[in-house]
Structures are given as C-alpha cells and as structure tokens.
Amino acid sequence: MSETTRALRSDAERTVRTILEAAERVLSRNPAASMEQIAEAAGVARTTVHRRFASREALVGAMAAWATRQFAAAVEAAHPDNTPPLVALYQVTANVLRVKLDWGFAMSRALSADPEVARVHADVEERCRRLFHRAREVGVLRADVDPEWARRVYYALIHEAAESRDGDADAMATRLVDTLLRGVGTGRGLG
Amino acid sequence: MSETTRALRSDAERTVRTILEAAERVLSRNPAASMEQIAEAAGVARTTVHRRFASREALVGAMAAWATRQFAAAVEAAHPDNTPPLVALYQVTANVLRVKLDWGFAMSRALSADPEVARVHADVEERCRRLFHRAREVGVLRADVDPEWARRVYYALIHEAAESRDGDADAMATRLVDTLLRGVGTGRGLG
DNA sequence: TCAATTTGCATCATAACTGTTGCAAGTCTA
DNA sequence: TAGACTTGCAACAGTTATGATGCAAATTGA
Numbered sequence: 001m002s003e004t005t006r007a008l009r010s011d012a013e014r015t016v017r018t019i020l021e022a023a024e025r026v027l028s029r030n031p032a033a034s035m036e037q038i039a040e041a042a043g044v045a046r047t048t049v050h051r052r053f054a055s056r057e058a059l060v061g062a063m064a065a066w067a068t069r070q071f072a073a074a075v076e077a078a079h080p081d082n083t084p085p086l087v088a089l090y091q092v093t094a095n096v097l098r099v100k101l102d103w104g105f106a107m108s109r110a111l112s113a114d115p116e117v118a119r120v121h122a123d124v125e126e127r128c129r130r131l132f133h134r135a136r137e138v139g140v141l142r143a144d145v146d147p148e149w150a151r152r153v154y155y156a157l158i159h160e161a162a163e164s165r166d167g168d169a170d171a172m173a174t175r176l177v178d179t180l181l182r183g184v185g186t187g188r189g190l191g
Numbered sequence: 192m193s194e195t196t197r198a199l200r201s202d203a204e205r206t207v208r209t210i211l212e213a214a215e216r217v218l219s220r221n222p223a224a225s226m227e228q229i230a231e232a233a234g235v236a237r238t239t240v241h242r243r244f245a246s247r248e249a250l251v252g253a254m255a256a257w258a259t260r261q262f263a264a265a266v267e268a269a270h271p272d273n274t275p276p277l278v279a280l281y282q283v284t285a286n287v288l289r290v291k292l293d294w295g296f297a298m299s300r301a302l303s304a305d306p307e308v309a310r311v312h313a314d315v316e317e318r319c320r321r322l323f324h325r326a327r328e329v330g331v332l333r334a335d336v337d338p339e340w341a342r343r344v345y346y347a348l349i350h351e352a353a354e355s356r357d358g359d360a361d362a363m364a365t366r367l368v369d370t371l372l373r374g375v376g377t378g379r380g381l382g
Numbered sequence: 383t384c385a386a387t388t389t390g391c392a393t394c395a396t397a398a399c400t401g402t403t404g405c406a407a408g409t410c411t412a
Numbered sequence: 413t414a415g416a417c418t419t420g421c422a423a424c425a426g427t428t429a430t431g432a433t434g435c436a437a438a439t440t441g442a
Contacts, residue, residue, distance in 0.1 A: 011410080011418070032223070034399060045420045050401060139379045149366065150375040152351055160347035166340070175340065181376025184341040188330045203388075225429060236390045241431060 016052055018042050020063055027060075028105035035059075060106075061113050067106035068117045070099045075124050085135035086177075092131070093158065094173035100162040101169065128154070140181070154180055207243055209233050211254055218251075219296035226250075251297075252304050258297035259308045261290045266315050276326035280371075283322070284349065285364035291353040292360065319345070331372070345371055 022042030026033045035056060039046040053059035078091035100107055110117055128151055135141040141150060157180055161172045213233030217224045226247060230237040244250035269282035291298055301308050319342055326332040332341060348371055352363045 015418085035401090036399080046400095047402085047421080048419060051418085054401085056400075139377055141375055142373075142377050145370070145375045146366075149355070149357070149370070152355060153348065153370055153375060156347045156351040157344065160343055164340070164343060175337075179336070179340070179344055179374065181374045182333075182378060183370065183372045183374030184332055184336045184344060185372025186330055186333050187373060206388085226431090227429080237430095238391080238432085239389060242388085245431085247430075 012052075015044065015048065016062075019044065019049055019052060019059070020066055023059060023063055024067075024103055024105055027063075031105065057113075060109055061117075063103075063106035064110045064113055064117050067099065067103035068110050068120050070103060071096065071107060071110070072120050072124060074099045075127060080127055080131045085131060085138055085140050088131055089135065089140075089177055089180075090173055092128075093176055094169045096158060097162060097169040097172055097176075100158065101165065104162055125151075203243075206235065206239065207253075210235065210240055210243060210250075211257055214250060214254055215258075215294055215296055218254075222296065248304075251300055252308075254294075254297035255301045255304055255308050258290065258294035259301050259311050261294060262287065262298060262301070263311050263315060265290045266318060271318055271322045276322060276329055276331050277368075279322055280326065280331075280368055281364055283319075284367055285360045287349060288353060288360040288363055288367075291349065292356065295353055316342075 019038070019042045023038045026038050026041045030037075035049055036046050038059075039049045042049070049059070053062060074095035075092055078088055078095050080088040080092050083091070110121055112118075129147065132141060132147055132150055132154075136143060136147065141147075157176050161176050164172075166172065167175075210229070210233045214229045217229050217232045221228075226240055227237050229250075230240045233240070240250070244253060265286035266283055269279055269286050271279040271283050274282070301312055320338065323332060323338055323341055323345075327334060327338065332338075348367050352367050355363075357363065358366075
C-alpha cells in the first residue's frame with residue numbers, strides 16, 4: 001500500500017470513528033434516532049454516513065463489532081483465568097465498566113446480528129462462568145446459589161452501575177463487587 | 192346510562208383490553224413493531240386499533256397507564272408502610288413480579304409520557320425509599336450502603352428476575368430478596 | 383325485527399426515513 | 413502544481429408507517 005493511500009485511508013478511518021462515536025452518543029439516548037440525527041451529531045453530511053456504512057444495520061453492526069473488540073480486550077486484560085477469582089472479579093468489573101460507560105448502546109446490541117460478535121460474547125460469557133466456578137471452588141461464592149443466577153445478577157449489576165455513572169470505574173467496581181458478594185443486608189434477619 | 196349502551200360499551204372495552212394485551216405481547220418482543228403487527232396479534236383490523244387509540248403514542252400511553260395502575264395496586268396490596276420491613280420486602284417483590292411478568296414493556300415505558308403515570312411511579316419510588324429507610328433502622332439493611340444504590344440494585348434485580356422467568360413469582364421473590372440482602376458470596380474473602 | 387354500534391375492508395393522503403447518484407469544492411500527498 | 417480521494421449539497425426514487433374515511437356486514441340488546 002502506497003504512502004498516499006495509507007494517509008487517505010487514515011482520513012477515512014478517522015471519519016468512521018467519528019461517526020461510530022456520534023452514533024453511540026445519539027442512539028444511547030434514542031435508539032430510534034434517524035441517520036440524519038447521527039450524521040448531524042458527527043458533524044458530517046448524511047450522505048457521508050451512507051457512503052461509509054451501506055445501511056443502518058451495517059452501522060449498528062460496526063458499532064457492535066467495535067464495542068465487542070473493546071469488551072473482549074477489557075476482559076482479556078484482567079487475565080480472569082490466571083489470577084485469584086476475587087482479584088479477577090475486581091479487575092474484570094472495572095475494565096468492563098470502562099468500556100460500557102462509553103459503548104453502552106453498542107454493547108446492548110451485541111447479542112444479535114454478526115455471528116463473529118455473538119461468538120466473542122459467548123466466549124466472554126463462558127469465561128465468566130469459569131471464573132464463577134473457580135470462585136465457588138475456593139469458597140468465595142456460596143455453593144447454594146445457582147451459578148446461572150449469580151452470573152445474571154452480576155451482569156445486571158454491571159448494567160445498573162454503568163447506568164448510574166456514580167463515581168469512576170474503580171469506585172463503581174469496588175461497590176459493585178461488594179454488593180454482589182455481601183448484598184445490602186446485615187444478615188440480622190428481622191432486626 | 193342505558194343497558195344497551197352499557198352492553199355495547201362492554202364490547203368496546205373488551206376490544207380495548209384485547210388490543211392492550213396483544214400490544215404488550217408484540218412490543219415486548221419487538222419495541223419497533225408496527226400497528227399492523229399489533230392489530231394482527233389482537234385479531235382485529237388495523238383501522239380498529241386506530242379507532243380506539245388516536246395514535247401509536249396514545250396506545251403506548253394507555254398501556255403504561257394500565258400497567259401503572261396494576262403496579263400501584265400490587266405495591267399497595269403489600270401494605271409496605273405497615274408491616275415489618277422484611278415481610279413487606281417479600282410481599283412487594285412477589286406482587287410486583289407478578290405484574291412485571293405480564294406487563295414488562297408497558298412498565299418500561301412508564302417513566303416518560305403521561306404526568307399522572309409519572310406521579311404514580313414517583314409515589315411508588317418514594318414508598319420504596321421509606322421501606323428501605325425503615326429496613327435500615329431496624330437493622331435489616333446495612334447502614335454503610337448508599338440507600339439510593341440499594342434501591343437501584345433492588346430495581347435491577349426485579350428487572351433481571353422478571354427477564355429470567357425462572358420459577359413462579361414467589362420462588363423468584365424468595366431468591367431475589369435473599370440475593371439482595373446476602374449477596375452471592377460467602378464472606379470468606381479470598382477463600 | 384329494529385336500531386345503535388362496532389367491525390372489517392378497501393382506499394387514500396401524508397410524512398418520514400432510507401439509500402443512491404452527479405457534481406463542484408476541498409484536502410492532502412507526491 | 414497535478415492527481416487521487418473525500419466531502420457536502422441537492423435531488424431523486426422507493427419503501428414503509430401512520431392516520432383518516434366511506435360503506436357494507438355483523439353483532440347485540442330492546
């Protein structure tokens with residue numbers, strides 16, 4: 001590839017990124033927003049968006065693919081298979097929250113569409129299951145709680161924390177893991 | 192009102208209910224479904240839907256209003272202000288889950304739109320806050336947990352439980368409250 | 383059976399969004 | 413400066429959803 005082509009492709013890729021980020025901003029507030037609104041938020045003409053993404057579906061797909069790559073990288077960076085479960089839980093949580101704060105809409109759309117995206121998500125989910133299994137084996141997680149329910153609760157808490165945007169990712173992760181493991185009760189029954 | 196009118200109005204109201212229930216079924220699966228799809232699911236012509244509801248917005252508004260009434264009644268039935276906090280928590284949870292299982296979409300759209308609906312939701316939220324406050328005072332809830340975060344977690348768990356549809360409302364409520372109060376951890380640290 | 387009402391059907395108008403194309407103007411590199 | 417490429421603008425076609433209306437048929441109670 002010539003230097004010229006590379007430079008020009010850089011420009012194009014910058015535009016693509018700008019559009020993806022604008023789309024995330026707009027669609028996270030209103031999932032039914034039009035291409036026009038997305039283009040306006042990106043500071044480009046609607047035709048430019050259509051030149052870069054053949055259809056609305058392709059745009060959302062690209063958003064999902066991009067967010068999914070970040071997501072997988074965030075989980076990977078925490079080495080969830082090679083650190084003590086509790087440590088991994090904190091690291092994964094904080095890393096994922098950082099991504100989810102910026103790509104909430106894209107991540108919510110990541111389940112359908114592209115098979116490659118679905119595969120990565122299934123991979124991460126499986127990793128999560130393994131992590132929870134290890135946590136249970138070392139006694140961090142209760143044995144009398146359905147692992148699937150525990151995972152669902154974990155996902156729900158991550159979603160809720162990202163929505164609340166209360167504090168930075170580390171503070172949120174700390175509170176989230178605390179709540180996940182200890183709950184919000186004292187254990188004193190009726191008090 | 193004449194007997195005739197009453198009988199005829201009864202018919203009309205039956206149709207309205209049929210449409211509302213069909214709309215819930217259809218829109219909970221696909222929020223972007225068309226009026227045509229809703230009409231088909233209700234077994235009526237699209238024009239009939241338009242005759243009963245001036246616009247799509249009016250239909251969704253009616254769904255929200257209907258679900259909100261059920262929601263408020265579900266909370267009310269548990270007498271959350273006059274029973275021990277832990278008991279009220281169980282009762283409210285089970286009752287709300289029953290409504291949410293049937294009117295998930297309508298309840299998710301209850302926040303915007305109609306001011307009356309918004310008021311009822313604000314009322315219920317305030318009731319929830321009072322309940323949590325009492326629970327904290329009698330030592331059921333930890334004093335070191337932000338009450339607002341606790342409430343958010345509670346809402347998130349209700350949402351997740353309703354999504355999972357794992358078991359009946361009572362079983363779900365039992366598990367939900369257990370998770371809310373004790374979490375899924377053993378409290379044994381790194382194990 | 384009569385009268386009121388509701389429904390289905392066909393049809394129409396309108397609006398909005400999507401996606402495409404041609405062309406002039408701009409940018410960046412060689 | 414020349415060339416390759418990208419962008420904005422304007423205009424267009426096609427599709428789809430929305431909402432309204434007139435009329436015949438069906439229902440229901442009196």
